[in-house]
Amino acid sequence: MEKLLYQNSILCVIDFSESSLKALKWTVHLAGKSNARVTVLFCYRLITSIDDHETLDLKRNMEAEASMKFHALEKDLIKENSFSWDFVTEIGFFPFRIEMFLQKKPVGLIVMGNSIIENFNDYKRMSFDQFLKNVKIPVVVVPA
Numbered sequence: 001m002e003k004l005l006y007q008n009s010i011l012c013v014i015d016f017s018e019s020s021l022k023a024l025k026w027t028v029h030l031a032g033k034s035n036a037r038v039t040v041l042f043c044y045r046l047i048t049s050i051d052d053h054e055t056l057d058l059k060r061n062m063e064a065e066a067s068m069k070f071h072a073l074e075k076d077l078i079k080e081n082s083f084s085w086d087f088v089t090e091i092g093f094f095p096f097r098i099e100m101f102l103q104k105k106p107v108g109l110i111v112m113g114n115s116i117i118e119n120f121n122d123y124k125r126m127s128f129d130q131f132l133k134n135v136k137i138p139v140v141v142v143p144a
Helices: 002-007 018-034 052-078 094-104 128-135
Strands: 009-014 037-044 085-091 109-113 139-142
Touching: 009 018, 009 094, 018 037, 018 052, 018 109, 018 139, 037 052, 037 094, 052 085, 085 094, 094 128
Parallel strands: 009 037, 009 109, 037 085, 109 139
Antiparallel strands: none
16 A cells, blocks of 8 residues: 555556446545546457458547546546546557556556456466566456
8 A cells, every 4th residue: 555655546447347347436436535646447459450441440439439438437436536537548458558558657556347357368378367476566356
């Protein structure tokens, strides 16, 4: 917890499942008490098409849908709090995108729903335990 206070930043990883929405609620509660900055990270996979325009349209549509879902949550959950937050969408596997995010912006805590860790083996066959050893910061997993 001391590291969280020092860095005063939380990364909440969501996929809009029940467990990730509970993780977001828990993150908002904690950030409200500690005035931590929150980044909400949503990752998705993009299957490319031969047609670049079709791929770009699919990317825009996926990001627009994620933004709409987040903004609906934001109205009910986040806007009443005084901490700062942002919503980031990334293409790729969760473990990789989390690692890349942490290289750019270190945080004191990662929060995610258990639905996120169920897919960790998809990326380089990395287990969640291996991920925990690599990130070396506290990770909270919220069940459904």
